[in-house]
Amino acid sequence: MCGIALIVSGIHIGTSSLPFDSAIATRRTEKLSFSLDDLKAALRRRGPDSLGAKKLLLRLLGQNEISSSFAEHSDDVSSSSIVANADCTIETAKLRFFGATLQLRGIKPLIQPLADASGNVLVYNGEIFGGFHITSDCNDTEFLIQTLGECCSCGCCSTDHCVKCGKSSIPSVLSAIKGPWAIIYWQDSSRTLWFGRDPFGRRSLLVHWPTEDDSTFLLSSVSPVSPVQQAAEDEAHNEVGCLSYWEELPCGIYSVHVDASNSSGYLVGEVKIHEYTNSMLNELIKWERISIEPSCEDLQTCCHKLSREQHAMDLTSSESVPNETGSIQPAILMPAQILLNALKESVLRRTSLYTIYQAVISGIRLEKFVPVAVLFSGGLDSMILAALLDKCLDSSYEIDLLNVSFDGQLAPDRKSAKAGLSELRRVAPSRKWRLVEIDADLSDLVFETSHVMSLINPANTYMDLNIGIALWLASGGDGWVSDAYTSDNDDNLVRIKYKSNAKILLVGSGADEQCAGYGRHRTSYRHGSWLGLHQEMRLDMQRIWRRNLGRDDRCIADNGKEARFPFLDEDVIRLLLDIPLWEVANLDQPSGIGDKRILREVAELLGLYEAAVLPKRAIQFGSRIARESNRKNFGSNRAANQASAGSVRIHRKSNFC
Template sequence: MCGICCVVSLTTPHDPLEENVHKNLKHRGPNCSKDITEEISNCSLLLSAHVLHMRGCLTPQPLQDDIGNMLLWNGEVFGGLKIEQEENDTKVLLHQLSEARSASDIVCLLSKLKGPWAFIYYQSSERCIWFGRDFFGRRSLLWKFNPERASFTLSSVASQPEDDSQSQWQEVPPCGVYKFDLTETSPIGTFIFELYPWIFHSDDKPNESLESKCEGLSRCVSVNTNSSGLYLTSPVCPMNTSISSPTAEQDLNTSQTSVENLKAFLTNTDKKAMVGALIDVLSESVRKRVQYLPAQDAPEVALNETKADIAILFSGGIDSMILAALTDRHVPADKPIDLLNVAFKMQEAKMPPKSMKKGKNKKTDCDDADKTQLGQQKFNQFDVPDRITGRAGLQELKDLSPKRHWNFIEINVTQEELVDMRQKRICHLVHPLDTVLDDSLGCAIWFAARGIGVINEAVDEELYISEAKVVLTGIGADEQLAGYSRHRVRYKHSGLEGLVKELAMELGRISSRNLGRDDRIIGDHGKEARFPYLDEDVVSFLNGLPVSEKADLSLPRGVGEKLLLRLAAVELGLGLSALLPKRAMQFGSRIAKLEDNHEKASDKCKRLVTT
């Protein structure tokens, strides 16, 4: 993973790179930094790259070939292009791009790639800039325009503007790949981009959502679909929109939620085969993401043999439990796995005493007496819901794989530290997103990914800092398998047809709602976010199933949503975690309770404004 940036000035000399942006880029790539300035006719380019070493030999970027092509690459190739274990994917990709003889060749090459990526490529022979993000937008790429100075900037990460008069950053819409011709003569202060869109089939027309995704751009910007009719082939199949009611489940007793009840579903041969297929494709997705590990020198290996290479954002919920169980399959048995569990300090005053609840509670006096008698057993301000389910999940994993050393890292955050780090770091990483939800999730993920906490084993409490460069996250499961409460609302009002439309919308907007932000947040620690549930083969498998096979929202909470995934959990040998209802991270970690309870998730968050 890397921090990549390009400043394009249509006049010379080029604009300098903002100091804060440069600093944020370096956080993403602590192993190597390099800048190149290139003068092209009346234009100039400043290319800046900061590398997190993940694969093959350490390869500084921008990477330049013998004829002047330059590549800035922030991605991982997990399929579609053969890359040997010891090879560096940036080198392989630049070689392939240099071999391209036409725009069609470049588009064809990028269509093949499987994995998360964002790139900026200067093609010397055509004197043009190519850039874009993968189909889902799993890697961040932002742009900002300055028509007065006839320049624009592309960057993995930004910095919040000091005032409203400054140019505003926006996320580059992952509609396809963009091309900017440096020799094109157009009115000064205007920027015309040629788009090569993602399309499912050759007979399809460019997605109707292109216009909506590109709306809100500055008036000085124009994005036009390329006149040659070239397009990138979608790496996933279209969603199955057929409407059919569940069959096998209807004959089962679903009035209660229990692991035995879930096991009853697996007595159906077809259902069991489908669950097995899901486990296989998910397991392979995890394998690719945990075995492509940072290369280390021999001395470092010796020093860090007890340290984990892989960390998981871990709540004990079904998404993270399955990732942990599958990671256990593919990480050597003598290597630990870090489970990152974040909690925000609850205020005791905000917890109403039982005596204030309506009605009488005869156990109150007994409870108070017990607390007094035990002394040490008092209200723990970090025992948030995700901490409790996380500990329970840890025990399940120990039962499942007793020889594995699981590092359950309790990451405890006070309000004082939250306020401090939000202003210093997090607000710049969340930007240009700015809602209350972005604030809550951004802060929770930043502290979790930092990996500084304690490990409680027996009576000893040990300070622990996770050094894992790879952080697995469960995002994508709820969006594909109807895990959110809003999916139940849509199903209740519009049935399966409405649910299908809701899920299609969820996957279509996941880049702008989550992925760019999460990549910027996790990358700030010099770590790489990886998203197993958004592997192209996993998404294609789930897209190929009718929605009724993935979820049955006529069943109770804790069973019907993400039903297929719950059955996979049972098949993998997990227990009560398979029945946990969805609990959003902002509520499970209790960060939402620290702020104004009257806020809506979609409100603009004043706390993200620097002071």
């Protein structure tokens, strides 16, 4: 994982060709002031292993001739404000690249940005879980800069391969990656800047588009400062119609070809957006399901298949059954079993211990090293992830289950987490499970709340902040564990202070969106039947980058942890779309049965019978931070509900700050 950023000055960048409102250069945005040191500090929290910078200078030599060179002291940058019109001549432009790395792969230390012999520069925040063959001792970023360096540089390729030279195009390479990514890449031979995010936005990338009052172009994994902290300095950005300084970069692949303006002599560039060239990826983006509305016969079959499925479940352990003649034939797998297999592969891809870990654990006792943790509520999704992780991770490692509560032992998520721990111990008795109880009091989190507000930015509602605080505290892993102080009586437990050192955190994002886990899905089904349900689920998946994943990635990564989302694996998404909707969910049935029906069947296959019937409970409610926030900011839960507190924007003089 890496925190990445780019500051571009001295280039007149046009955005008129972009298909969204950010292209309006005359719009007004907040006026923020932060330094390079602020930016680097924010990035360093995401990537504690190394921090690097490179400064690329572009000079206009003639009418259409541009030279490029690296500054000798790339990281010799001042602490002055970077948000202002650049103080460079019209003949010179600066591209300042930053990368802060949490290294999880490869056998040698890596410092981003990377530059190759051809003058190309790469900062990359992502994991390549498929699409390319990468050996276990290879680093993704090193592989990618080599692969991108072999791409066509004509700048006009819109397909997988250039028709002129036969080389791969940059969009085709990025489209082939299976896994989360955000990228900034300078292709020197074509004088083109490339940047973008994977189609689901699983890695954060914020953008400040050039505007009339601030021509700076910035990309960053994280906002280095919260607008709330700037309120005393500048109240002008409270004007109606004034947009956030930062925006979530819409998912896609973008390019800016730098050229010389014939009329003015300035360096100019126009932002262009490119299609993903992978046909399967484009199908996932459209999120069209094969079978949406069942026939009467489908529903009747669905109602009578549970006993057959249970019979098949009993036979899948041998993966074959005898037929009437006594010969062995492969068992016919039910949708839940197929999904279980896909989820297991997804978890395995995200938790394989690459060679880098051998160096990490060389000086640590094996039993003290915890490579992977689970963001754990004890609910259906996190229980499935924990049980699958047990099947994928070497039995010598302990697994941390991170649970946050704002009401001590009384929060619903704390109760379900303890019940879930007992069930996990039953289905996986040889595994050492560690429930990390992270207790918090909202009234004590003054500095922390202000800090999280900068992380969720540009999200700005109380719901976003509640979720952000809960995720930030949980991923920090700083809590308590209960341990037996006598071997004769397991009931005698003492809580001891503990901080999880796991760098990889499994998160259940995407399960509710794809399997109809939200209350609004039931409402859509009630009003619009199966088609209405499908349309609401598709809307959720197509906006998950804006509403959830960028925010969540920033809050979790701020602790030097990498969030990984097994439910958002490309193969899992494809499979769930191939399964008829009525097999995924049946909202004619009550809560805890019909919603996320297929995941409940997966849980039963894993032996998680108690978790299989748990109702959906969002982290802000299960941890009870929403209740405490409502009391603090609205006086009571009732007043907050009347004000629809979850969607209310945070005021600058809020009690939170």
